[in-house]
Amino acid sequence: MHYLNISFTHKNSTMQIREKLSHKDDDDKKKCLERLLSSTHISEAILISTCNRMEVLCNCSDIPGATEHIFNMLSNRSGISIEELEGRADVFDDSSAIHHLFSVAASLDSMVIGETQIVGQLKDAFRLSYDNQFCSKKLARAMKSAFKCAAKVRNSTDISSKPVSMASVAVAKLKSLVDDISGKKALVIGTGEMSEITAKHLVNAGADVYIMNRTKHKAEALALECKCKVINFEELASAVNDFEILFTATSSSEPIITDSIINARDFDRYWFDLALPRDINYNKGERIHLYVIDDLKIIVDENMSSREHASRVAHGIIGRGIVEFFEWLNTQDTEQIIKEIYQRANIAAKEESTRAIKNGYIPKEYEEEALKLCEQTLKRFLHNMTASMRNSSQDAQTELLSGAMSAIIKENN
Template identity: 50%
Template sequence: MHYLTVSLSHKNSDVALREKFTYTDEQKEACLQNLLQSEAISEAMILATCNRVELYGCCSDIENALEHMLHLLTSKSGLSKEFIKETAEIVDDSSAIHHLFAVASSIDSMVVGETQIAGQLKDAFKFAEGKGYSGQKMSRAVEHAFKTAAKVRNFTEISSKPVSVASVAIAQVKEKVANLSGKKALVIGVGEMSEICAKHLLSDGVETYITNRTKEKAQYLADACGANVYEFGELHKAINEFDIIFTATSAQYPIITDDMIEDVEFERFWFDLAIPRDIEMSHKASIYLFSIDDIKDVVDANKAQREQDVRKAHGIVGRNVVAFYEWLDALNVEPMIKEIYIKANKAVETEMARALKKGFIPKECASQAEKMANQAIKRFLHDMTKNMREVSTEAKSDSMTGAMQYMLNSQNDNIPDKYKHYMKKD
C-alpha cells in the first residue's frame, strides 16, 4: 500500500489557476467517488481551501493512481495533463506523509503558523470518512498528522501569536488607513475567516456590519461578535457606502461586478479572500483591491520572523514521519502471530522438560505427549490467529494490535522498544 498526494497550492499556483479547482460539497463527493473508481485507489480525501486543493490517496499502484488523479484534475479544469503534472507538487509514500504532516502543522501555509488549516484538514477527513471514501489507512495518516501538529505547537513558538490570512489582511488595512476609528466596514460571508475579520475590525473601533444570503446566519455571527447586520439584497448599495469590504463567500461566481460600482469621493479598501474570487472589476482609482495573493509582503515578513521555529518544526515533522512508518511496521500482525506460536512452543518445551524431570510422563511417551501438546496449542490458536488476520484490515485493528503488543512484550519480541506497552502510552 502507498500514499499519494497531488497538490496545487499558493507555492505553485496563482489565484487564477486555483480558481479552476474549486469544489462544492456535491462536487467533492463526486470527485471522491471518481477517485475510488480506479482499481489502484482504495481510499481518498480532498482538501480544498483558498490557498490549496490537494488530492490524497491510498493506492496499490502509484503510477496508475496518479494517471487517474491527473485525469480528474484535467476534466475539472480544462487544463492539459502535462501542464498539471509539471505545475503540481506530486509526492508519494514517506514524502506524501511528510507533506500531510507539514500541512497539518501549518508550516506549509502561506501564513506560517496560521490556525485555520487544522480545522480545514479535519473537516476534509470527516467529510471523506463520513461518505465512506476514507478508512483505516487514511485515518492512521491523518491522526498522526494531528499528533505531529500538536508537537509542533508545543515545542515551538510557531503559533504563539495566532495568525491567519484574515488577520494578515487586517494588517494591510492598518498600513493603508492611518486611523480606523470612524470607518465603516462590511464583512460578506459567515465562515471562520469572516468571523476573524469582524472581531479584528470591531477591536479597532470600526463600525462593522455582517451580511450573508441567509440572514439568520448573518444575525448569529453579528450577535456573537457585537456587529450589525446588513441586508444582502442591498449589496449593490453597500459597496458604494462602506470604506472597507471583506468578502469570503463560497459563491461559484462574482457577487460584486463593474456594473454595481459607482464613483465616490472617498477611498475604498476591498479584500477578496474567496476562491473563486467574489469581486470582478476593472481598475478603479479610488478602490484598493487585495486578493489572497496580494498579501505576500506581510507573509514574507511572517516567514522571516518565524524562520528558526520553522526549521525546528521541520525537524519534528521529519522525525514523526520516520516514527509513523516504524509504527505501521509494528502493526503488522504476521510477526505477532509468529511470536505467539514461538512463545506457545517454548511453553510446551518448558512444561515437557518439567514433566519428565518430575516423572509425570514416562520417557518412552515423551514424543507422543509433546506432539499432543503442540497439536492442542495449534487447535487453540487457529481461530484466534485467523480472526487476527481478518480484523487487521478493519479500523479497530490498531487497538487489537496494540493489545497484542502489550501481551507479547518480552526481550525476545521484534517490536521496537518505543512501541512496547502501546496501550499504556496512549
Template identity: 45%
Template sequence: MQYVVVSFSHKNTDIEVRERLAFPDEEMKRRALERLLKTEGVGEAMLLSTCNRVEFLVSTSIPSSALHSIFELLHLHSGLSIEELEGRADVYEDEGAVHHVFSVASSLDSLVVGETQIAGQLKDAFRFAFENGYCSQKISRLIHYAFKCAAEVRNSTEISKNPVSVAGAAVSQAKEVMGGNLGGFTGLVVGAGEMSEIVAKHLVANGCNVIIFNRSMENAKKVADAVGDRVDIEPFHALADYINRYRLLFSATGAPHPVITREMVDPASFERHWFDLAVPRDIEDIDDVTVNIYAVDDLKEIVDNNLALRKEQARKAYEIVGRYTIDFFKWLQTLMIDPLIKDVREQARRAAISEIERAVKKGFISPESRKNVEKLVHNAFNKFLHTPTVQLRDVAEQPRADTIIEAMKYIFKTDTEVKMADKYKCEFVMKDDIR
C-alpha cells in the first residue's frame, strides 16, 4: 500500500477555483469519500477542505487508479475539466505524500507560515474520516506521526512564535485601514466556528467591540463565552439591520452559498471594510464604492511579511520534517518486524512446551524437573534467537527490509498484522488561545 495526496491550495489555485472545489458540509464529504473508497485498490481515504486548501489523502495499492478516481470525482463536483484539474494539482506519492502531510501539519505549507489553525482543521478532518470508517490503520499511523512532527517543529523552532492565522491577518489588515487603532470600533462577526472565534479574540484584544451573528444562538453564545468581555450576540436574521451601520465585518460561515447579498446593502456616508474569510465566499460581489471586500487571497501582503520574518525558522522546520519523514518509514518497518519477532518466539515457546509435556507423559522427565527443564529450554531459545532478532531489527533501516520480512513470514508460516489498540487519538494537537 502507498500513500497518495492530491492537493489544491493557495499555491496552485485562486479563490474562485478553490470555491468550486470546496466541500463545505459533511454530507458532501461523505459522498466524496464513499465514492472514492469504491475505487479498486483504495483502502482508506481522508479529505481536508479549508479556506486555503482542498486535499485528498488515500492509502492505495494502485496509485494510478486512485488518481484517476480523485480527478473524476473533482470534475463531477466542481464542473472543472479533468485536464485543468490535473494541470493545477500538486500530486505526491508515498515518501513525497508523507513529507507533504508533515509539512501541512507543521504549518509550513500554510498561507500564513506558522499559523496554528491548520492543526485543528487536520485533526477534525482525520476524526471525521476515522469515525465514519473511511480510514483506519494506515492513515491513522500517518496522522499520528504528522502531529508528532508538528509538535517537534513547534518546540524546536520559533516558527509559531507570536503566530498569525488568516483570521489574525484579517484583523491586522482591518487595523491598518482604520488608521492603526481599532479601539472604540465595533466589528460584526458572522459565523460561530473556530475562525469566527479567533477573529473575535483578536478584535477584543485590539480594543474592538464585537457582535456575533449566527443562525444558532446557542453556538453564538459559546463563542461569546469563549471570547469574554465586549461581545454581544444577535440572530442571523438581524444582520441586515447592522451591516449598514458599522464599518467592520468579518464573515466565516462555511455556507455553500453567499449569506451576505447585494439586496442587504444600503448606501452609506462612510467607508466599510468587509473581510470574507470563507471558501466558498460568504459575500456576493457588491457594486458599492463605500464597501471594500477583502477575500482570503487579498491578505497576501501581510502573509509575505510574515513569510520573510519566518524564513530562517522555516528552513530549520523543513529539516525536522525531512528527518521525521525518514523516521516514519523506519517506524513502519519496526511495526512489521516486532510482531514477527514476537510470533517466532511464541512458536518456539509452544513447540518447547509441547515437547516437554510429551516427555513428562512418557516418563523421560520427572514432574519435579519440569520447571527447570522449561527454564533451560527457554534460555536456549533466547540465545539461539538473539542474533536473528538483532539482525531483523537492523534490517528495518535497510531498503531490502520488505523482502526479508516477507521471506521470514513465509518460512515461519506467520501472517502477523499490527493491531494498533487505540488507533491514535492525535494527542499531539495543541490549542492556543489566539492564533
C-alpha cells in the first residue's frame, strides 16, 4: 500500500482555481470522499479544503490508477480540464507525501508561516473522514504522527511565538491603510475561527465592532466573547453601505455581497474578503478598496523572512519525525507478519499432532503433550528467524524481508 497526496495551494493555483475545487460543507466533503473510495485503487482518503488549499490524501494500492481517478473526479466536479489540473497540482507519494503532510501540519507550507489555524483544520478533516469510515489505520497513523511532529515544532521553535493568521495579516494591512481605526465602525460577517481572530484584533485596536451571521445565536455567542455588538443578517444591504470597514469570512457557496446592494458613498470603504469561494463580487468603483486572500502576500513574505531561522529548525524536526514514522511503521508491519507466521505454525502443529495420533504413532492419552511438543519445536525453529526480522525492522533489509515473508504466507494460504 502507498501514501498519495495531490495538492492544490496558493503556491500552484490561482484563487479562481481554488474556488472551483473547494468544498465548503461537510455534506459536500462526504460526497467527494465517497467518490474517491469508489476507485478499487483507493482504500482510505481524507479531504483537506481551506481558503488556501485543497488536497486529497489517500492510501492506495496503485499510485498511477489512484492519481488518474482523482484527476478525473476533480475535473468532472470543477469543470477544469484534466490537463490544467495535472499541470498545476503537486503530486506526492510515499515518503514525499508524508513529508508534505508533516510540513502542512507544522504550518511550514502555509501562506502565513507559523499560523495556528491549519492544525485545527487538519484535525477537522481527519475527524470527518475517520468518523464516517472513509479512513482507518493507515491514514490515522500518518495523521497522528503529523500532529505529534507539529507539536514538537511549536514547542522547540518560536515559529508560533507570536501567532499570525490570515485574519491578523488582514488587520495589519488595514492599519497600514487607515491612520487610526480607533472608534471606527467595523463589520465582521461570519462566526468561524477567522472571524473570531479578526474581531479580537479589531477590538484590541479600539474599533467599534459588529458581528453579523445568518444564524443569529452564533453571532450573539461570538459578540459576547469578543465584547462586540450584533447586527441582523437581514440588514446586510444597508450595512455594506454604512460601515467604513468590513471583513467577511463565511462558508457561503455564493457571493453574499454583489453590485445590486452596493450604493455610492462619499467616504472610502475598506473591505477584506477572507472567504473561499469569495463572499464579495462587485465591479463598481464606489471608493471601495477590496482585498482578497491573494492580495496579502507582501505582509506574508515579510513574515516568512522573519521566521527563516525557525523554519530551518522546524524542517530538521520534520526530517527526524519522518524517519521515526517509517521506522515505527516498519515495526508494525513486521509484527503483523510475525504474528501470521506463528498463527500458521500453530495450525501446522495441531494438524501434525492430530495426524500422528490418528495413525497410531502416539497414544491418544498423550494428545495434549504431543501438541505442546510440536508447538515448542516450531517456536524454537522460528525464534532466531523472527528475532532477526525484528532487529532488521529499522534498516534497509526490512522491506525485502517483509515482502518475502508476505509472499510466502500468501502462497501457503
